[in-house]
Amino acid sequence: MNIVYVITGLSLGGAETITVCLANEMRRRGHHVAILYLTGENWFKDRIDRDIIVQSLGLSKNPFSLLKAQLKAKQFLKVFSPQVVHGNMVHANIFVRLLRLHCHIPLLISTEHNKNIEGRLRMKIYQYTDFLSDINTNVSREATTYFIQEKAFGRNKSRTVYNGIDLVRFGRNEDKRLKIRIQYSVSNNEFLFLNVARLTPAKDHVNLLLAFKETCSICPDIKLLIVGDGELKKELEEKVKELKLINNVIFAGAHIHIEDYYSAADCFVLSSAWEGFGLVLAEAMAANLPVLTTDAGGCAEVVDDYEYVVPTHDPFLLADKMKKIVIMSPEEREQLGNTNKDKAKRFDINSIVKEWEDLYLGYLQ
Known part of the structure; x- marks a missing residue:
């Protein structure tokens, strides 16, 4: 054809x-x-x-x-x-x-x-x-x-x-994990949340930052890496300063080789106000990551587990789920990630x- x-x-x-x-x-x-x-x-x-x-x-x-x-x-x-x-x-x-x-x-x-x-x-x-x-x-x-x-x-x-998604491309890679963490000065024992999204109103990063601020109350050393660029970059950088999160939040900009970043993370979180499919969720799941998402568009269909889906525009409920992931044992997170990897095979x-x-x-x- x-x-x-x-x-x-x-x-x-x-x-x-x-x-x-x-x-x-x-x-x-x-x-x-x-x-x-x-x-x-x-x-x-x-x-x-x-x-x-x-x-x-x-x-x-x-x-x-x-x-x-x-x-x-x-x-x-x-x-x-x-x-x-x-x-x-x-x-x-x-x-x-x-x-x-x-x-x-x-x-x-x-x-x-x-x-x-x-x-x-x-x-x-x-x-x-x-x-x-x-x-x-x-x-x-x-x-x-x-x-x-x-x-x-x-x-x-x-x-x-x-x-x-290409399941092989997004498979977890320990060498890539180490490379990205060194690049952004994140030690291997620091918990790293990852968000991959354009910096636009649809992705509601303010919701994410408010939830992350609340999550820091139980573990002040956690980090959030945001990969993406867009019209709200300066506004979000100011919000990070306002919330006193300069030492915790990293803006990485847009990157074509996004698979490296999934390997570096301990949990993926999506805070969108609206979505279509939520492709990044499927990519994160293929990388053996626990994922959290708002109930925007088809995101709940992708995750297929309402335990890790929260309403849109609710940073407190999102923070509760983020805290739950942080305090999990490494074995529990690994088990959750393996379950997600199996689910990702649908895509x-x-x-x-x-x-x-x-x-x-x-x-x-």
Whole structure:
């Protein structure tokens, strides 16, 4: 098959990571693959298979930019002649639906990666352009059900397909653990919480910092490593100063080789206000880590244990769970991590890619 993945951008994030991973795996299975991205920089240059065509459409806020990007994409599709065009994220999904008005596309799939897409207008646009899509998917059952209930997705052509991860890549590695801890001056006997997320309102890092502050009351020497970058960085750094956590909280910035950081941690914690799937939870589970999360989007589906899921916007309940993990014996944490590793097998990229491949072929046949 000739497959084109279209995505809003290729910055560091869950939707971008899974799209690149899916493209790579499809190429390894012998398909001809291309990735078109609407805007921004490509952070995945070293991660994308060299046989995959990658092209920026150069979309900007200029009103003529959309027309130019549409014509550029149309010309590309004319030459590449795909059987499948698979959109990812709201802007790219609307873009490829509009593209279908003047391009031949045998199979058009729209994949949303979140329940909250920040605005009723976007849901309405999904609804009014739904007739242009053959198959709609979201990354959790809760999100798919919500989109159907809101009439953003047509019921009869919508389904849930979970995100997938490379279980081998995210396996625990003691050498990487030591390397990262040395890099950030964290001793091997210091308890390290890890959070991997963009510094945006959706991830609610203030909730995490308040919970961490409370957790420090029983163990003042614990550390929190936050991996990610975003618009709220300065605000969050000020919050750390306000909470007197400068010696406990480390902002590491964004990193492409995120697997190293999971190996360094003792527990992963996600404090999001809203999520789609919570890919980082599956990655942390594959790394044998205990995980804590808020009940945002599909996070509870990933963790599959409500003992370690708390309501959103409740730092005190989150702190209670964080304290529980800290005071556990190493043996208890290891057992919990091993259980999570087994659960992570549900998201093995090989199984997820097979599901997508069957979906493509099943429709085209």
